[in-house]
Amino acid sequence: MNPVFDPAAPELPARLQSWLSGRWGRPVQVGGLSRFPAGMSWVTLGFTAVSPGEPPLALILRVGDPGGLFSPYSSRPEYEALAALASVPGLPIPKAYEHSDDPAILGAPFVITQRVAGDTPTPWRGADERGEAANQSLGHDFADALGAIHAFDWTATPLAAWAKEGAITPQTTARHETRYWARHARLGEGPTPPQMHYAMRWLEANAPEAERITIVHGDYRVGNFLQQDGRITAILDWELVHLGDPHADLAWAGLRTFAAGTTRVGGLVEREVFYRRWQDRTGLQVRPEVVRYYEVQVQFKMAAMLMGAMIRVQTGRSRDVRMAAMGFQLTSTLMELNKLIAEAA
């Protein structure tokens, strides 16, 4: 029997309320717990927490569903990254309140953050409807926020432990990421698309050395931020955050898949503008050959995610039929991977 987190379980509000009351040392009333429909990985719920004499808090509960796309989960990376980055002036991220990996509390790892106002643009359409002014201002915010994340000195924060645990160095980071996603897709353990095997060997053979190891968001793209009136109000979905080469985020953000049919980054701004603002923020120079390498690697990662979804469907570990739909995208993703390797070779 697969472990399953049930967001509709009637006892969930009481368990959350009891735990928060203990953590905060005062009575906490949890209300309005409701699930958001989006997301195939962490389950996202909104709720309010009210304590006597305190203003009500609008919060987000994210739970790492054991049946989710990247399970098994830990709440630690997302929480520690958000907590560390809270000191960066002007960086739009939600405040991190609590987290735990103890399944005895809610049944699965979870993170509690501030609920930020805004809506989520989809990465597949909407660039035209938003209008040029909104695309420009969102694109500038998108580049500036990424620059701020990559400019952050993490070495004196708890994130320094990540580098030691993962043995992340400028020399190892590219191959480390390739191995991580190869393991996720179980390459070599079961049916392995020959294109994935070829790409894995290509990535190993061409791995560049990073100029600087930075925080890498891991899923930095249109669709993973909230916007209001043409400005980004919060960068979301930090579950894949790690230390590595910042070019990985540049490549992911610029994937054709997320460009809404345009040549712009995320369908928002021209690549040159995006890069220039990022360079101004980080003091780094974009290395085009490294971007091309990471375009291959993040496409490999995308394919690995899809394979992970297929494996979950085929082993009966997911109740989410959207994962079956994801499996059908593998072929077109591998075709793009083939094309990117040809361009980079």
Next chain:
Amino acid sequence: MNQSLDALMGSIGRALREEILPELQSDHARSQLAGVLDVLGKVQHMVVWSPDVVREQLDLLETCLAQAVARIAAAGETAPGGLVPAAPLPSATQADLLRALADAERRFARLTDWLFAWPGEWAELHELLRTALRNTLKAQRRLVPSADFSSMTAPSQPADAQGVFK
């Protein structure tokens, strides 16, 4: 990596039974869904993928392997052993075809490993492999329409949505 049809049908059934059915308030909708689940359960064991695509992918990989072995020999080099099967595998049934494709994919992976371990850059051989890979994917792609992830992740009320795709 072709999707298992049985697993796909199972996934659809599980989502309908465990995620949709408990949420339905209308008796009519519940009875319709019960009918869908019944039909799905029966169809699950009656359908198979078309074998044509598997056969086409197999032919493309075998042709590439044979050409690669010939080019390696023409260059005076020695290809790794067993890249070309001594005798063709039986391909009478869908299961036979899938076994033969899996075997060809394993041999293709062996050639890939050998090529990347080659001391130097053999661009012509890389191009041969990438072209074969591209053509096998094109064959598969012809069957698969795009998925509409916007509809799958967008709330009916857009305010305060929190992320899409995953």
